[in-house]
Amino acid sequence: xxxxxxxxxxxxxxxxxxxxxxxxxxxxxxxxxxxxxxxxxxxxxxxxxxxxxxxxxxxxxxxxxxxxxxxxxxxxxxxxxxxxxxxxxxxxxxxxxxxxxxxxxxxxxxxxxxxxxxxxxxxxxxxxxxxxxxxxxxxxxxxxxxxxxxxxxxxxxxxxxxxxxxxxxxxxxxxxxxxxxxxxxxxxxxxxxxxxxxxxxxxxxxxxxxxxxxxxxxxxxxxxxxxxxxxxxxxxxxxxxxxxxxxxxxxxxxxxxxxxxxxxxxxxxxxxxxxxxxxxxxxxxxxxxxxxxxxxxxxxxxxxxxxxxxxxxxxxxxxxxxxxxxxxxxxxxxxxxxxxxxxxxxxxxxxxxxxxxxxxxxxxxxxxxxxxxxxxxxxxxxxxxxxxxxxxxxxxxxxxxxxxxxxxxxxxxxxxxxxxxxxxxxxxxxxxxxxxxxxxxxxxxxxxxxxxxxxxxxxxxxxxxxxxxxxxxxxxxxxxxxxxxxxxxx
Numbered sequence: 435x436x437x438x439x440x441x442x443x444x445x446x447x448x449x450x451x452x453x454x455x456x457x458x459x460x461x462x463x464x465x466x467x468x469x470x471x472x473x474x475x476x477x478x479x480x481x482x483x484x485x486x487x488x489x490x491x492x493x494x495x496x497x498x499x500x501x502x503x504x505x506x507x508x509x510x511x512x513x514x515x516x517x518x519x520x521x522x523x524x525x526x527x528x529x530x531x532x533x534x535x536x537x538x539x540x541x542x543x544x545x546x547x548x549x550x551x552x553x554x555x556x557x558x559x560x561x562x563x564x565x566x567x568x569x570x571x572x573x574x575x576x577x578x579x580x581x582x583x584x585x586x587x588x589x590x591x592x593x594x595x596x597x598x599x600x601x602x603x604x605x606x607x608x609x610x611x612x613x614x615x616x617x618x619x620x621x622x623x624x625x626x627x628x629x630x631x632x633x634x635x636x637x638x639x640x641x642x643x644x645x646x647x648x649x650x651x652x653x654x655x656x657x658x659x660x661x662x663x664x665x666x667x668x669x670x671x672x673x674x675x676x677x678x679x680x681x682x683x684x685x686x687x688x689x690x691x692x693x694x695x696x697x698x699x700x701x702x703x704x705x706x707x708x709x710x711x712x713x714x715x716x717x718x719x720x721x722x723x724x725x726x727x728x729x730x731x732x733x734x735x736x737x738x739x740x741x742x743x744x745x746x747x748x749x750x751x752x753x754x755x756x757x758x759x760x761x762x763x764x765x766x767x768x769x770x771x772x773x774x775x776x777x778x779x780x781x782x783x784x785x786x787x788x789x790x791x792x793x794x795x796x797x798x799x800x801x802x803x804x805x806x807x808x809x810x811x812x813x814x815x816x817x818x819x820x821x822x823x824x825x826x827x828x829x830x831x832x833x834x835x836x837x838x839x840x841x842x843x844x845x846x847x848x849x850x851x852x853x854x855x856x857x858x859x860x861x862x863x864x865x866x867x868x869x870x871x872x873x874x875x876x877x878x879x880x881x882x883x884x885x886x887x888x889x890x891x892x893x894x895x896x897x898x899x900x901x902x903x904x905x906x907x908x909x910x911x912x913x914x915x916x917x918x919x920x921x922x923x924x
Contacts (some may be wrong), residue, residue: 438704439693440550441719442860444472445904446894446911447709448663449500451672453915454707456504461672462701464693467861471555471660471671472709472867473859473902480794480846482748482799484806485657490625490759490788491650492643493905498657500908501745503668511662513653515794516595520649521759524836525614532616532757535648544802548612557610559646565635566642574906577913578899581779603636617767621785624810626902627739627867629771651758651780651794659904680710683891685724691889693719701751705890705918710910712881712893713862713869720888727886734879738813738865739902740774741852745826749802749847755838756841757822758793762786762836774812775870780825786833803843813863865905867893867902883914892918 436459440451443465444685455461469475473487491497491514498508521533531547534540537559544552606619620630622640643649652658679696683706690706708715716725719734763785764770770781789806792799826849830841852864857889862868869880881898885891894910895900 436704437702437704438462438696438707438918439464439573439701440707440709441693441715442466442472442709442895443470443664443674443676444709444859444895444907444908445474445660445663446896447449447472448667449709449908449911450709450915451911452500452663452667452890453505453674453912454918455667455670457915457919459705459919461667462699463667463672463674464680464695465674465676466710468672468676469660470664470676471657473585473855473861474657474671475532475858476657477848477849478656478747479746479804480748480770481801482804483655483793484732484746484804485789486744486746486806486850488656488904489791489806490644491652491656491659491904492628492647493648496905496908496912499664500663500912503912506666506669508581508662511665512658514650515653516648516650517758517794519650519757521573521761522757523614523618523688524755524762525617526763527614528837529614530555531614533644535645538646539845542547544615547615547867548610550617551612554609560643561605561848562638562674563610563646566639566646569636569639573656574900574909576899577884577910577917578880578882579917595894600635601824602630602633602635602637604637606630607749614763617763618761621761621763624740625867626870627865628870629775631768631771633870639690647858649759649838650790654795655791655798663666679716680719683719683886684783685720688724688887688889690720690888703890704805705892705922707892707894707914707918709895709912711860711862711868711895714895716885716893720891725885726883736862736897737870738863739867739870741811741813741855741861741864742850742866743780743809743811743822743825745805745806745807745829746849746850747805747840747847748801749805749840749843750845751843752792752800753790753803753838753840753843756788756790756793756805760788760790762833762838770810780811781809782828784829784832786829786836802843803812811852813865814856822851828850859861862897866896868876869902870898884908885918915916 439463440447440463475486477484494514501508519534523531583687606616682694764783773781787808792804856864
């Protein structure tokens with residue numbers, strides 16, 4: 435039986451481990467943190483519980499597939515609730531737009547804001563559905579393990595059809611006139627950690643997920659996805675070690691033969707799957723001489739996606755302005771992205787996202803709202819002209835100016851900064867989504883799923899294909915697991 439070591443227990447590592455174990459491999463998963471799920475991390479603050487990481491769940495069937503491939507019933511481990519009216523968008527002039535997967539509800543709102551937008555809405559949905567179907571057919575299930583994988587004629591034809599040279603912002607301007615509607619849709623670029631003004635229109639497919647297929651919440655908290663994966667992994671024989679930091683990968687004759695851990699253990703391996711961020715972990719764990727095609731300079735040269743400045747706050751009341759997801763937009767969105775990507779600075783007038791899962795499940799926070807407050811931040815190395823606590827006050831004050839007064843209602847709060855994200859998750863410069871998609875090459879040609887120099891070393895997670903975000907990293911584990919299973923054919 436072939437021995438597989440999976441380094442990192444995020445959703446990609448867990449899905450790879452489950453896929454491989456269900457195909458007859460002997461799998462050991464090593465995770466440096468005490469929890470599994472990566473950024474999908476549970477946090478308890480006072481009497482409130484929070485999901486750090488993916489707050490918006492889409493593509494629920496991907497998570498179910500990880501379980502169902504083992505013969506188990508996903509419903510025994512987690513279940514999803516659809517949120518038809520899922521995101522309330524507030525704009526600087528007081529305009530409100532509630533995003534919904536109910537088409538008629540969207541058209542009614544758009545008819546008031548901008549009759550042209552209402553007329554074009556169905557054509558817009560048709561276009562983003564087309565983009566999604568192409569992505570689903572040609573990109574999501576594809577692994578890139580060698581140069582030849584990028585040269586497929588079918589892939590090249592599909593690539594030409596997904597608007598690779600148009601920006602996401604310009605796509606939205608094609609269908610909508612109202613600047614607030616465009617701004618709300620442009621925010622989808624942040625789901626891949628990028629700017630809507632330069633990232634490809636291809637990512638308009640995200641609008642399909644939220645406005646057609648729908649937004650979901652996992653009953654009991656989104657961290658139940660990771661908990662369910664862990665239970666199934668153990669049930670089918672995956673050996674899991676947490677609080678176990680890998681310190682090196684031993685390479686002999688272009689083969690990875692073992693991994694060593696901080697506590698002095700050495701694990702022999704026939705195959706290694708790296709779920710730790712490859713832009714950080716690959717250079718840290720493998721000597722540069724053993725990876726000539728992926729030098730330290732090459733790893734450092736990638737543009738990181740945006741990071742996040744997060745405030746978790748337990749409240750003593752429930753605020754009527756908030757849905758499960760709420761966004762308060764800045765006055766100048768383009769200037770905000772200039773601050774993040776060009777100036778490498780925190781925005782002085784940031785767009786503020788709030789997740790309030792107790793809106794849907796009050797038991798998540800019995801005293802009041804449990805607010806996950808997120809502001810886009812530059813990757814580490816970006817500068818703030820003020821300290822962390824001062825920036826927190828700026829966020830609270832900004833919300834007050836936008837009509838949501840929170841400061842007096844906070845029971846307890848906690849800040850998680852980009853540097854915290856970097857240290858907790860080994861994230862490349864604190865990036866939430868690995869590589870940004872602002873450069874066309876990085877959007878479509880991320881680091882491949884297999885080492886070019888080490889025959890049995892594979893990569894899953896947000897820095898490789900098919901990309902960042904919880905469904906995509908889960909798919910990366912599924913895809914790579916299946917490639918390995920087919921290659922070794924037990």
